[in-house]
Amino acid sequence: MLDALVTGLITGNTYALIALGISLIFGVADLINFAHGSVFAAGAMVGWWLGADLGWPLWAAAAGAVAVTVALGLLIERLALRPLVGGPPIAPLLSTVAIGLILDRGLELVFGPETRRFPSALATGNFRVGGIRFGTLDLVILATSLIGMGALWLFLRRSRLGWAVRATAQDRDAARQMGVNVEGVQGLSFALASGLAGVGGVLVGMYYGNIEPSIGFDAGISGFTAAVLGGLGSLPGAVVGGLLLGVAESLGVTWFGGSTRQLVSFAVLIGVLWLRPNGLLGAAGALREPLTGTFAGGGAALRVRPWQVALGAALALGVLPLVANPYQLQVATLVAIYALLALSLTLVAGTAGQVSLGQAGFFAIGAYAAGLLTTDGGWGFWPALLAAGVVAAILGPIVIAPALRLRGHYVSIATLGIGAMVAAVILNWEDLTYGPLGIFGIPPPTFFGREIVAPRDTFWLASAVLLVGAGLVWRLQRSQLGLAWRGVRDDEVAARSVGVDLASSKALAFAVGAFLSGLAGSLLAHQFTYIAPDTFGFQVSLLALTVVVLGGMSNILGAILAAAVLVGAPELFRPLQDVRILAYGLILLLLVRFRPQGLLGVR
Amino acid sequence: MDTKPTRTIDRRRFVQGAAALPVAGLLAARRGRAGVAAQGEPVRFGVSGPLSGNSAEYGRIWQRAMDLARDEINAAGGIAGRPLELAYEDTQSDPKQSVPVAQKFVGDAGILAELGDFASPASMAASPIYERGGLVQFGFTNSHPDFTKGGEHMFSTTLSQVQDAAFLAKTAFERVGKKQAVLYRNTDWGKITQGLYVSALEELGGEVVAVESYLENERDFRTLLTKVRDAQPEVVTLISYYTDGALLAQQAPQAGLTAKLVANGACNSPQFLELGGPATEGVVTTTVFFPGDPRPEAQAFVGAYRERYQLEPDSFGALAYDGVKILAWAAERGGFEREGIRQALAEGTDIPSVVYGPFRFAEDRRVENAAMVPIQVKGGAFAAFA
Known part of the structure; x- marks a missing residue:
């Protein structure tokens, strides 16, 4: 028990260091920076190159890593955020996703994908508490977190520049009117946060012992969880959140086994947010503008006339299957499936304003329901399709309940946690789901006794279901209910004052969204014929959100078009080989830069 | 006087030349790759x-x-x-x-x-x-x-995991120790191998004091290793890829775990030695192929x-x-x-291969009668387990 506590503190220590930078950026730019983990990875890789490969002393290697990450931070602020100021608040998030992709692939190209040893320049086993050894390295990490926290606190409270940072965080426009160089302040906080990520990369890289260019993603997620746990924008909260998360995971692993680590960490997160919607040490704070909705600036929606829609649909359904080859039709089928998944979010995030990062959870529920019913249950394709939607629609609002009373970024992080928990439950509930073995041999769909396996037929099937889904979303958006959802999105207080029940409206939006995700999951399960927990990782949720944001939040056609771009582009770029994913990230970045309101605009 | 202008290099030509170089190189590489002898x-x-x-x-x-x-x-x-x-x-x-x-x-x-x-x-x-x-x-x-x-x-x-796990269990049981803890990567591969390993070991009469799984992207095993340490095994068997196997080997001493280590064949990689460093010394594994194979x-x-x-x-x-x-x-x-x-x-009956020598595919389209050998890390390299 003591040993579990000690190892938990040692692990939590590393989370705290990563969480500090994330919390700082949250506080100043009001942004989930998805590139932060990648900056951390850049720090680790550069630190390894200078320290382990070139043999520089630790301080010099750390300084070099910090120089690189500070430059990266400034670059991210300059390229991804500054041009989007005044645009829809959700656009910068997408921008950081793109930068993260580019950075990860860039590191892989520069350093090679291999895992490599990062020998610690500091002792790692020279102290002992109970049965656990730890070292100078762990103390240095703790000291860095505490000094970083203290120095930042002093800077923010005591220096004029620090006041400017806080003023900007509180009210951007007011700060600007008082003569604060708002852009400069934002750049400064990015530089500081990224510099911390650089030191963190070197120290935590040595703590891991082995690193590879893709370590950033998981580290970033742990950092987010810790930052949210402590309260966004609160620096002591980041440290406390990190340590608490480490201890909780350690106890969870001790009691329930290693595979439950994620389950435990997200359960703790959701539990804390349930009791304290602003995190442990977060201030309730002034209400911020909603992430979506009428405050969104920039660009009216493109007007698409009904005949144009009809023509487009006729071309896609009538002509495409005749001229495209099976490979292209296969891609088009996946586009339709992911478009359907995205439509679920068009309703939840676009219309009702709940920016969910957990749609993969409902997708997985639908896929598993369909997979289990058609294999173990012996059901036919069509009843199982409907059942997949219904099961997801019933389970959806239940699992999402803890997120209903949250607002803003907390909704995103809570839903991220819930999505990950669904995947973790599927992994651990072996009696029902076969755990890591997955479900094998899911039969192909049938239509009046005929198997639907030819690419043209699967495309027609997926498009037909997509059309039904799109019709449902279209109808709902124009209903009384849609009006209530938009009210919740645009102004919760006003909506409540005219009698809209917030929790049940949101729950209903999630239920309809989960129904559509469930249908998409069923189509995917029958298309792949084999599904495993890995099929529904966080990347799938992120892709769904990316599609919706790129399409223009509540825009149905936009979501379908964006799905075609985002699922199609990696295939289209195949001739580029090594730089394929780099090009994909770049296109995403450029699209956000020049269409921050989405391809077809917010409606 | 020769009026023919000398071939000057202006900016445009320089850029063209610079751009052509890698293309020419690529083409040459392509041609070279195709070989001289092969035609058609x-x-x-x-x-x-x-x-x-x-x-x-x-x-x-x-x-x-x-x-x-x-x-x-x-x-x-x-x-x-x-x-x-x-x-x-x-x-x-x-x-x-x-x-x-x-x-x-x-x-x-x-x-x-x-x-x-x-x-x-x-x-x-x-x-x-x-x-x-x-x-x-x-x-x-x-x-x-x-x-x-x-x-x-x-x-x-x-x-096939059936063969793999059974042979590893036999080797570990007969030559390393009978009281074992098993750690496995929680994927389809790890789960199946673990199940087969534990049942093979119990059939031989071995004692399994702990079975623990971990997530495939795990990097910090200290808690898990502490838990395993408390079960006091003589041997800890790692059903791991080389990346996580190396981290487990490294972190075991930090958790105060001193049992002997046995690792699944997926750890048979020079990268395992590289990443795990001195902590991998003495680790026993089984394989069908290792670089020292004569x-x-x-x-x-x-x-x-x-x-x-x-x-x-x-x-x-x-x-x-x-x-x-x-x-x-x-x-x-x-x-x-x-x-x-x-x-x-x-x-085919005598399909040539490096890993198995001449082999054939059985009914289930997997290699029939694959022979394995036990190996051990000695002096920083894999050698036959003597």
Whole structure:
């Protein structure tokens, strides 16, 4: 028990260091920076190159890593955020996703994908508490977190520049009117946060012992969880959140086994947010503008006339299957499936304003329901399709309940946690789901006794279901209910004052969204014929959100078009080989830069 | 006086020249790669694998080993005089990408067989397409028991987990220690191997004091190792890939765990030694292939790999190399047709390979009677376990 506590503190220590930078950026730019983990990875890789490969002393290697990450931070602020100021608040998030992709692939190209040893320049086993050894390295990490926290606190409270940072965080426009160089302040906080990520990369890289260019993603997620746990924008909260998360995971692993680590960490997160919607040490704070909705600036929606829609649909359904080859039709089928998944979010995030990062959870529920019913249950394709939607629609609002009373970024992080928990439950509930073995041999769909396996037929099937889904979303958006959802999105207080029940409206939006995700999951399960927990990782949720944001939040056609771009582009770029994913990230970045309101605009 | 202007280099020409250089180089490389001896219509195999993303390091190993096999074949005159080409497609081992790639390969009449993908979700989602398209899917890393049940076009040279786990259990039980704890990577592969290992060990009369799983992206094992330490095993068996295996070996002493370590064959990689450092000394594992293997076909491969890349090959590399060579062998016997290749693999009796020596595929399209040897880390290298 003591040993579990000690190892938990040692692990939590590393989370705290990563969480500090994330919390700082949250506080100043009001942004989930998805590139932060990648900056951390850049720090680790550069630190390894200078320290382990070139043999520089630790301080010099750390300084070099910090120089690189500070430059990266400034670059991210300059390229991804500054041009989007005044645009829809959700656009910068997408921008950081793109930068993260580019950075990860860039590191892989520069350093090679291999895992490599990062020998610690500091002792790692020279102290002992109970049965656990730890070292100078762990103390240095703790000291860095505490000094970083203290120095930042002093800077923010005591220096004029620090006041400017806080003023900007509180009210951007007011700060600007008082003569604060708002852009400069934002750049400064990015530089500081990224510099911390650089030191963190070197120290935590040595703590891991082995690193590879893709370590950033998981580290970033742990950092987010810790930052949210402590309260966004609160620096002591980041440290406390990190340590608490480490201890909780350690106890969870001790009691329930290693595979439950994620389950435990997200359960703790959701539990804390349930009791304290602003995190442990977060201030309730002034209400911020909603992430979506009428405050969104920039660009009216493109007007698409009904005949144009009809023509487009006729071309896609009538002509495409005749001229495209099976490979292209296969891609088009996946586009339709992911478009359907995205439509679920068009309703939840676009219309009702709940920016969910957990749609993969409902997708997985639908896929598993369909997979289990058609294999173990012996059901036919069509009843199982409907059942997949219904099961997801019933389970959806239940699992999402803890997120209903949250607002803003907390909704995103809570839903991220819930999505990950669904995947973790599927992994651990072996009696029902076969755990890591997955479900094998899911039969192909049938239509009046005929198997639907030819690419043209699967495309027609997926498009037909997509059309039904799109019709449902279209109808709902124009209903009384849609009006209530938009009210919740645009102004919760006003909506409540005219009698809209917030929790049940949101729950209903999630239920309809989960129904559509469930249908998409069923189509995917029958298309792949084999599904495993890995099929529904966080990347799938992120892709769904990316599609919706790129399409223009509540825009149905936009979501379908964006799905075609985002699922199609990696295939289209195949001739580029090594730089394929780099090009994909770049296109995403450029699209956000020049269409921050989405391809077809917010409606 | 000669009025012919000297050939000046202006800016435009300089840029043109600079741009042309790499192109020319590429073209030359292409030509060189095709070899001099091999003529005629190229024979093409598709490769669907993780060339970028989280599993990219395995994709890199594949690419090295496969390029080596292809160039050896072409330097020796190709396959019955026809040059071999490999069409690499990156899927990041993601089913969303491996499925379209399968359709692409199937639709390309020039592709005669396919290698990959890496992880089961990516491979098995693509299987129905290969099966319907009549294209051999050679999943040389796919140990999932259902992989070759996907159809008669699915072949695998990776070890069947039944054999693998049973032999490891026997070795560990008889030669390392009887009171064991088992740690496994919680994926389809780890789960199955763990189940087989534990039942084999208990059948032999061993005592299993703890069985613990961990997530595949785990890096911090200190808590888990502390828990295992408290169960007081004589031996800790790691059912791990080399990346997590190396971290487990490193972190075990920090958790105060001093039991002897036994590792699954997937840890048989020079990278395991590199990443784990001195902590891997004495680790026992079993394998079908290791660089010190004295058989001539193994030494020829190790020598060629070492010379070209200045690196030691591991079993992933050996399996990838074999994959290309085996398909080339089958293409020649099968008359350069998809169906012929399948038939040659199914019916061949002495299929040449580095990993197994001459072998045949059993009814389940996996290697029949694969022989294994125990090895141990000694002085920072794998050596026969004496």
